[in-house]
Structure formats: structure tokens, C-alpha cells
Amino acid sequence: MSAEASSSSFITVEQKLATAKQKKETADQAFKLGNVKDALRSYHEALMYLLGLDKNALASMGMAPQPPSSTDAKDGKAKEKTEVDEIVEKIYANMSACHLKNENWKRAVEAADKALAKNENNTKALFRKGKALGELGFYEKAVKVLEDLKTKSPGEAASVDAELARLKAIDDERERAHRKKLKGFLSKDKAKTAFIEEIP
Template identity: 30%
Template sequence: MIVHYRAWTESTQHKFEDTWHEQRPFEMVLGKEKKEMAGLAVGVSSMKAGERALLHVGWELGYGKEGSFSFPNVPPMADIIYEVELIGFDEVREGKARGDMTAEERIGAADRRKMDGNSLFKDEKLEEAMQQYEMAIAYLGDDFMFQLFGKYRDMALAVKNPCHLNMAACLIKLKRHEEAIAQCTIVLAEDENNAKALFRRGKARAELGQTDAAREDFLKARKHAPEDKAITRELRLLDEHDKAIYKKQKEIYKGIFGPPPRPKPKPANLLTRMWQWLTLICQWLLSLIYRLFKRERRKAD
């Protein structure tokens, strides 16, 4: 069976293994597991494909009284918590254990899993498709790939890399963008000029708002696939996004640093209004006196 799991000690909450983070599915053969994984095997044996569970394993069925001071580092008598997902079973389908397969047989089995995943992907069954891709990748684990060279390594990568890229496509659709980036990065570690890996990583980064990193990926992808219209479209969308951000910032800064508004005239208080009325009355009285004086003077003349 193929599983993903995270493991940490219950008392110290020290995480000592995470196959999800490492993008490395783990193969477990029931009855042949390592002694320290006996508790994990017991828990997984009752699970169904695709199921996730949180398992509590006592130290007796874990790393025991002595613990482990190499890798992984587990204290003595440490109870362990496993977060585990059973990806699927593979004992019956191929008719023999992986350890008994030739390199061609393992690559062929992985390719069949990849094709099954592609069919599920076309039907929009994304979780089921990813299970098949992970099963395929499990056939082509690091230990196996390390032993390959020449045409066999090329054959294996021709199956393994598309599985990672197809998983990235599923994860983007499921909006699990960080995981999609990790899948693309695995491919780019083998093939730094892979346009499809650069494009999908750029798309995931753009969705996370990492626009500078996304543009860098898209520009590299366009360099190796200049006719790809999807890459051109994504670069245009990034430019439009940047223009919209610049326009918005310009409006904000204009409001902050623009000319100050004219102060509104304050309404006069009571004392001011009385003074204004008194001034008007005085002016009227002076004007009246002046007219009377002029009339009397005319009479005298």
C-alpha cells in the first residue's frame, strides 16, 4: 500500500517526518514493515483508499524504549501521532512485488497508473486522478531513480515528470497552490527549462499574489515556448493587474498629497453680528445728519 503521513511525538510536538512536504509517497508492505512502524501499519490496515486519519501509536509499537538518536530523531518511550492518508493498494494489480520487478516492468507499471490518472483528470475526478499519479510516482521513488542511468533514467523521467506536472494541474484547480508549486519545482530540479513546469508554477504563484516570481516564470517559459498563447495571455493578465494596482495607488496618493480643500467660512458669532449692526446704524445716522445739515445750510443761503 502507498501512504502519505506526518509524524510527531505526542509529548514534545516535535515533527520528525513529513512525506507530504517531501513530495515522497511511502510504500508499506503489511507484514514486512519495519519494527518501529508496526503501529502505523496496524492503523492503516483498516483504512480505505483515499481515507485520511489521525492515529495515536504508543511507544511499544513505535520506536520503543530506546527511541532513535539517528534519523529520525525520536526520544525514548515516545508516543507518536500520525496524520496519515492511504493513497491506494497495489499488491494485486501488477502480479508481483516491486522489489521483484525489472526496471522496465516498474516503469511500465508507473506508466499505466499515469494513463489511468489522465482518464480520471479528463472526467474532472481530480482527487482520484492524483491518487493514480502518486501511485505511479511511488514506483519511481528516489532509491529506484538513483540506480538508473542512460536510457532507463530517461524512460523513467518521461513518466515521472508528467505525473508531477499533472498533479500540479489538479492542485491548481483545487486551489492548493503551494502544493502545486512544490510539484513543479521537483520537475524543474531535473529539467530547469521545462516550459510546462515554469508555466504552471507561474500560474500558481500568480494566484498567490506572487506577481514578480510569476512573471519571472512566465518569461522563462516563453523563452522556451515562444508560440504558446497561454503564456502570452498570462503575461498580459499580469500587466493588466499591475496597471490596475498602479491606478489605484495613484488615486490614493492623490488624495493624500493633493491640494488642501478651501476652508469653509465660519458663521459669525453673536458679538460679531452686533458689531456689524452697530456699524450700519452709525453709518445711517451720520448719513442722516449730513443730509439735514446740507438742507439747513441751503435755507440759510
């Protein structure tokens, strides 16, 4: 590859990165203003620019992956993170917040999981995943995620405890409604059985 062609491809990578950052900033502002639909669109557009960026091209531009911290190392395998990885992580965590606002719990969990794939210690993504799981009715899973968050970030304990209490109340109400429905169903079944037994 000629130096000229090489240089133009680096400019393209730089332009993609700059455009992605600008789209993320636009999305962040839209979210702050309560315009979730525009925020999601801009986050998605930012991802379109970021997800195709080649790590080797970034390294040639002086954006080499950062050395992993001791907390990133798991089972002796260390993850190298680039600036792109960090931006993608933040975008997915923010998209999870957007989906929570829209009460689209399943998508909130999916976006949080994508952020956590980049950084399993992302406290915002953990909190949003726990909240969404609870709303979906997966109370035990939600508790596990939120308790994990408390362990990883003790400073979040008050927020986590409040969310756990809220989810417990929702779960208790669901359980009461389920028992009431089941009781009604069993009562109808008994009445039906009694009626059948009365027939000569």
C-alpha cells in the same frame, strides 16, 4: 547473487515500471474526466513505484540513461535521464495541473518545481508554476517565470501574454484593495489622533 535471484529482481523492476505506467495512465484519464482527486491519488501511487527504482537495475535491463542533449548540459555538467526520470517529470507536471484545478497554489508550485528539477525546460511546468505564483500574490516572480518560458518556447508567447495580462489585472486589483485599506486605516488613525488632542 545467483542468476535466478538476479533475474527475479529484474522482473520486479519491470513490474514496478509497468504498474507505475498503468497508474499514470489511470491518473491521466481521471484528470481528463475532471476527477482531480482520483488523478492525484493515482499519480501519487505511480510515484511510489517509480521513486525507488535503482538506475543500475534499469541499465541492466537495457534502460540505460539517455545521453544528454546539448540543451540538458549546464555549466559543463550533463544530466543523464532514464525513462523513469521522464515519467516522473510528466507526473509532477500533471500533479501541478491538478493542484491548479483545486486552487491549491502552493502545492501547484511545489509539484512544478519537482518537474523542473528533472527538466528545467518543461514548458507546462513553467507555465503552471508562473500561474500559481501569480495567484499566491508573487507577481514579480510569476512574471520572471513566464518571461523565461517565452524565451525558451517562443511558440507559447500568446498563452504566456494572456496569462501575464490576467495576472497583472489580479495584481492591480490587489494593489487597489491594499491602498484602500491603508487609506481607511490612516483615516482612522488621524481621527484617533485628533480625538486624543482634543482631550483637555
